[in-house]
Amino acid sequence: MPIHTLYPAERGNLRLSFEYFPPKNDEMETQLFQTVENLAAFNPAFVTMTYGAGGSTKARSLTAVRRMIHEAGFPNTAAHLTCVGAAKDDVDAIVSEFIDGGVRHFVALRGDPQGGIGARYEPFPGGYENAAALVAAIRGRGDFEISVSAYPEKHPESPDVATDIDMLKRKVDSGATRALTQFFFDNNDFERYLERVRRAGITIPVVPGILPINNLTQVSKFAGLCGARIPEVVVARLAHLDESPEERFKEATHIAAEQIVDLARRGVRDFHVYTMNRSPLVAAVCDLVGFERAAPAAAASRAAGAAA
Numbered sequence: 670m671p672i673h674t675l676y677p678a679e680r681g682n683l684r685l686s687f688e689y690f691p692p693k694n695d696e697m698e699t700q701l702f703q704t705v706e707n708l709a710a711f712n713p714a715f716v717t718m719t720y721g722a723g724g725s726t727k728a729r730s731l732t733a734v735r736r737m738i739h740e741a742g743f744p745n746t747a748a749h750l751t752c753v754g755a756a757k758d759d760v761d762a763i764v765s766e767f768i769d770g771g772v773r774h775f776v777a778l779r780g781d782p783q784g785g786i787g788a789r790y791e792p793f794p795g796g797y798e799n800a801a802a803l804v805a806a807i808r809g810r811g812d813f814e815i816s817v818s819a820y821p822e823k824h825p826e827s828p829d830v831a832t833d834i835d836m837l838k839r840k841v842d843s844g845a846t847r848a849l850t851q852f853f854f855d856n857n858d859f860e861r862y863l864e865r866v867r868r869a870g871i872t873i874p875v876v877p878g879i880l881p882i883n884n885l886t887q888v889s890k891f892a893g894l895c896g897a898r899i900p901e902v903v904v905a906r907l908a909h910l911d912e913s914p915e916e917r918f919k920e921a922t923h924i925a926a927e928q929i930v931d932l933a934r935r936g937v938r939d940f941h942v943y944t945m946n947r948s949p950l951v952a953a954v955c956d957l958v959g960f961e962r963a964a965p966a967a968a969a970s971r972a973a974g975a976a977a
């Protein structure tokens with residue numbers, strides 16, 4: 670058995686979640702909801718919808734989240750929310766809009782500084798100073814699930830991993846119930862990080878973020894910005910395949926599937942997959958790992974249940 674596929678007994682209690690971003694136009698919206706429908710077959714435990722720092726996608730995120738909950742059949746859609754560059758009242762108003770729209774799960778984030786990743790972060794006057802403060806505010810509104818970020822290779826602004834874990838602890842003490850990690854490609858980084866997190870007394874689930882590499886150039890650029898490392902061995906497997914899309918797709922599928930299988934064999938049960946709003950690669954990875962697909966009828970009844 671190749672190492673990118675789990676034995677049936679190993680995959681029984683694994684759970685997936687999928688991350689999407691709000692569409693910018695009608696064409697992207699069609700693509701998003703087609704992707705959501707295609708991936709619904711894998712029966713994700715929850716899905717999440719990102720939010721542009723500073724509220725740049727506020728209306729689009731709200732619309733997409735409402736549609737996920739009420740039309741696409743995902744009542745467990747988590748709304749990302751950032752607090753950077755906004756006054757508390759404005760953030761609180763958005764929380765209310767999400768709650769009114771049916772949201773029961775938030776991904777509470779500070780967001781990148783307004784000058785972009787690498788710029789100096791300044792709390793907004795009268796705003797929430799960081800993600801921990803936002804978590805506390807959402808917790809004050811009710812019994813919601815609150816996920817937060819975590820960084821196995823540390824956040825670029827952080828002087829060291831210990832500082833990063835302190836921040837995670839503050840978020841947990843404020844009411845966070847789950848951490849979703851930045852993507853990473855070396856499972857040893859995740860395992861070492863998780864050991865330190867547990868030693869710090871943090872007991873919430875820490876769910877690894879998996880990014881199947883659709884486009885190595887784009888992912889390398891993004892990884893550079895957010896402090897994630899792409900191991901040489903991964904680069905070597907993909908870099909020469911630029912001109913061979915089919916081979917590249919196959920190799921990218923194997924890389925992500927191997928990562929998931931290895932994590933599962935290290936005891937990980939939950940996987941948060943960055944979909945980039947596209948289903949073919951993510952579906953191929955899930956199939957290769959051995960995640961079961963629900964019958965089309967089950968997916969249809971999910972959507973019908975939402976519409977009822």
Ligand code: FAD
Nearest residue numbers: 719720722749778779780781799800818824827833836851
């Ligand atoms: P925090 O948890 O508040 O801080 C992040 C890190 O910065 C800390 O761990 C700490 O190391 C360091 N830090 C912060 N304050 C201090 C301090 N005072 N002293 C020392 N160190 C400090 N961005 C979006 O715009 N929209 C999204 O929807 C979105 N979704 C995301 C989902 C996930 C799962 C992840 C991992 C990231 C996401 N991001 C998103 C990116 C995120 O907004 C950025 O990484 C941002 O720079 C930090 O936000 P945070 O919530 O992690 O901040």
